[in-house]
Amino acid sequence: MAQPKIEYEFGGPPGAAAIVFGLPLLLNFFFFTCNDITGCPAPALLEPSTLTWDRLKAQIPWPQNGIWGFASWKATGWLFAYYLLSLVLYRVLPAHEVLGPKLRESGKPLKYRFNAFNATVFQLAGCAIGTYIFGANFPVWTFIDENYLQLLTASIIGAYIISTYVYIASFSVKQDNSELRELAEGGHTGNFIYDYYIGRELNPRITLPFFGEVDIKGWLEMRPGLTGWILMDLAFIAKQYRNFGYVSDSIVFIAAVQSYYVLEGQYSEAGILGMMDMTTDGLGFMLTFGDIVWVPFLYSTQTRYISTYPVQLGWTGLAAVTAVFAVGVSIFRASNSQKYTFRTNPNDPSVANLSYIQTKRGTRLLTSGWWGVSRHINYFGDWLQASPFSLPTAISGYIILPAGSQLATVGVNKMLDGRIVAQDGAKGWGMLYTYFYVAYFAFLLVHREGRDDAACAKKYGDDWARYKKIVKWRILPGIY
Numbered sequence: 001m002a003q004p005k006i007e008y009e010f011g012g013p014p015g016a017a018a019i020v021f022g023l024p025l026l027l028n029f030f031f032f033t034c035n036d037i038t039g040c041p042a043p044a045l046l047e048p049s050t051l052t053w054d055r056l057k058a059q060i061p062w063p064q065n066g067i068w069g070f071a072s073w074k075a076t077g078w079l080f081a082y083y084l085l086s087l088v089l090y091r092v093l094p095a096h097e098v099l100g101p102k103l104r105e106s107g108k109p110l111k112y113r114f115n116a117f118n119a120t121v122f123q124l125a126g127c128a129i130g131t132y133i134f135g136a137n138f139p140v141w142t143f144i145d146e147n148y149l150q151l152l153t154a155s156i157i158g159a160y161i162i163s164t165y166v167y168i169a170s171f172s173v174k175q176d177n178s179e180l181r182e183l184a185e186g187g188h189t190g191n192f193i194y195d196y197y198i199g200r201e202l203n204p205r206i207t208l209p210f211f212g213e214v215d216i217k218g219w220l221e222m223r224p225g226l227t228g229w230i231l232m233d234l235a236f237i238a239k240q241y242r243n244f245g246y247v248s249d250s251i252v253f254i255a256a257v258q259s260y261y262v263l264e265g266q267y268s269e270a271g272i273l274g275m276m277d278m279t280t281d282g283l284g285f286m287l288t289f290g291d292i293v294w295v296p297f298l299y300s301t302q303t304r305y306i307s308t309y310p311v312q313l314g315w316t317g318l319a320a321v322t323a324v325f326a327v328g329v330s331i332f333r334a335s336n337s338q339k340y341t342f343r344t345n346p347n348d349p350s351v352a353n354l355s356y357i358q359t360k361r362g363t364r365l366l367t368s369g370w371w372g373v374s375r376h377i378n379y380f381g382d383w384l385q386a387s388p389f390s391l392p393t394a395i396s397g398y399i400i401l402p403a404g405s406q407l408a409t410v411g412v413n414k415m416l417d418g419r420i421v422a423q424d425g426a427k428g429w430g431m432l433y434t435y436f437y438v439a440y441f442a443f444l445l446v447h448r449e450g451r452d453d454a455a456c457a458k459k460y461g462d463d464w465a466r467y468k469k470i471v472k473w474r475i476l477p478g479i480y
Contacts, residue, residue, distance in 0.1 A: 006189045009198070009451065010286075016197035020285050024156045027297055031149060032060040034301070034433045036308040039399035041429050061149070071157070075150030078143065079158070086224050089119035091211050100273045103202075105182045110203060112215060112273065116222040117266040123227060127234065141238035144231065155293045162292075163196060163285040166216065170200035170282070181205075184282030199282025217283040220291040222269050226262045228296035233258055236300065236307040248310035249318055250392035254302050257325050257388055276451065298437060302393050305434050309398040309421050321388040328385025335370035335378040342366055357470070359463040367470045374473040376452065379445040383438075390438045397430030398423050449474050 010016055034040035038059040044051050063069020095115035102109050130138040144151065170188075173181045184202040187195055207213045233255040241247050265271075272278050277287060313321065342351040346364070355368040370377050403418040453474070456464045474480050 006191075007186065008189070008194060009186065013191050013194045016194045020193065020197050020289075023289060023294065027152060027156075027293065028149075030298070030301065030433060030436075031152065032062065034305065034430065035059075035061050037061055037400065039426055040305060040309070040397060040433060041426065043399055043426070046425055046429065063149070070149060071153040072147065072150045075147040076154040076157075078147075079151055079154045082228075083158075083224055085123070086119060086227070087208075087211050087214070087219075089122055090115065090214070090219065090223070093118045093122065096270065098270055098273070101279060103180060103182055104185075106180060108180060110180060110205075110215065112218055112270070114222075114269040116226070116269050117263060119223065120227045120230065120263065120266055124230065127231070131234075131238070136238040136241040138238065140231070141235040144235035145239050152293070152297055155297070156289075159285065159289040159293050162216070162220075162288045166204045166283050166288075167196050167200060169204060173201060184280065186280075187282035187284065195284070197285045199284030199287060202282050203278075204283050217287060218272065218278065220283075220288060221272055221277060222266055225290075225292040225295040226266060228292075229299050230255075230259050230262055232296055232300035233303045236303040240307040240310060243307065244310060246310075248306060249313050250311040251303055251306040253313065253318060253321060254306070254389060254392050257385075258299065258303075261386070276448065276455075280455070298440075299389070301437065302389055302434050305393055305396060305430065308400075309396070309423075309430075311392060311394050313392055317392070321391050324391065325385055325388040328381050328383070328387070331370075331381030332378055332385055333381075335381060338370050339366065339378075357463060357467050359460050361460060361463075365460075365463070365467045367467065372471055374475055374477050375468070375471050376445075376449050376475045379449060379475045383442055383445055386441055387438050390435045393430070393434035395428050395431065396434045397426035397428055399426045445475065446480070 008015075010019065033042045033045060033056075035042065042056060042059040044056040044059050090113070093115045095113045095118075097111060097113050099109040100112050127138070127140055130140060170183065173179075173183055181204075182202050183200055184198070187198050187200045187202075189195055203218075204216050205213055206216060237247055237251055237255055240251055281287060338351060338354075341348050342354065342356075342364075346352070351369070354366055355372070356364040356366050358364055366372065374380070398421050401420045401422060403420055460467070
């Protein structure tokens, strides 16, 4: 009998290898070349014909002791303490315990413990007290700013360690599924780098003294990285205040909408049980790195930028970005709510008159309402509500010059140390950093829609083809 053909995603093994080794380099590149020493981007990058390593090195926060300065025991220790605190809060705070979806092989569900929202509120309350006492010099805020590179390195190493552990542990999964452990369908191809990246075991768990059983994937998905994202935003607000003696409306807005994004997700934490991350993907480098490195360090790029080059939006600008955010939230929440209501209570007056396709599997696919507009209108809402994360940075880019420089003619701000921050020739180039998230997120959602389409085609067969003839647009009507 012929062996079934292996279906790779993300470019197969070459793509997996590029991501596993390339993304850590990308985040380091972002930190070094968008900095508070010479500019964002570093001026040497604006003159590629004369670019040399020595010239660039002099313009970036390269550690004095070279690569050994990328990490420190102090930063690693405090990061470990932060993770330990998150585990303690996971165990001691009130939690909502629910059963997840039935596993594919055993038909039995796993139990989950959800209290990420309570844990984040507890930590933010502690930081609020610390800020009240110490102001912008609260040690948590200054530590994050002064040890950003070392925290990044420790997080990257942590992602590799966790990914390696779950990869090795996945080989102990028993075929009889007696321990309610199973492999992800697409995660055991036999190719090491691809399986390491995509994740072999679907729901790896670990039992620890005092903490009990912890679902590693679920815990990483909603806790340290998301909470860390808020903490980094707040640290950069404090940095802006230390630099300029005031806080700009743009950085407050970004931190506020990003905090809402995190807290709303954590408040509805049980919703992850229906996400592809939990139902389909194993835990490998892809999710681990994304959860604890990519989210807090990349997604806080905008506040890191504005902490050095403040942008004042004014009431008109604030109204514009707020409107974009509100429309995105409305689409995202209304569409997801409509789907949930239709699935759980199809006789509810709000969905009772919606048209649908009855599939051979016994389920129904909506063809009207929000889900008649496009097959993933919620993705468009998700992207739209995330775009104001970047919009307040405007046409970004700056250079940092000595006080009194005649070149500083556009958007000048005097820093506390006497240097001048101006846009000049860097204007627009900073968007490669501050708008990277928006572009990346759009790509992610398009890719995820493609994965959903393939999974639904396999699941529903001819019914899915019939559905796509009715609901023709994938995400954004008239465009995609």
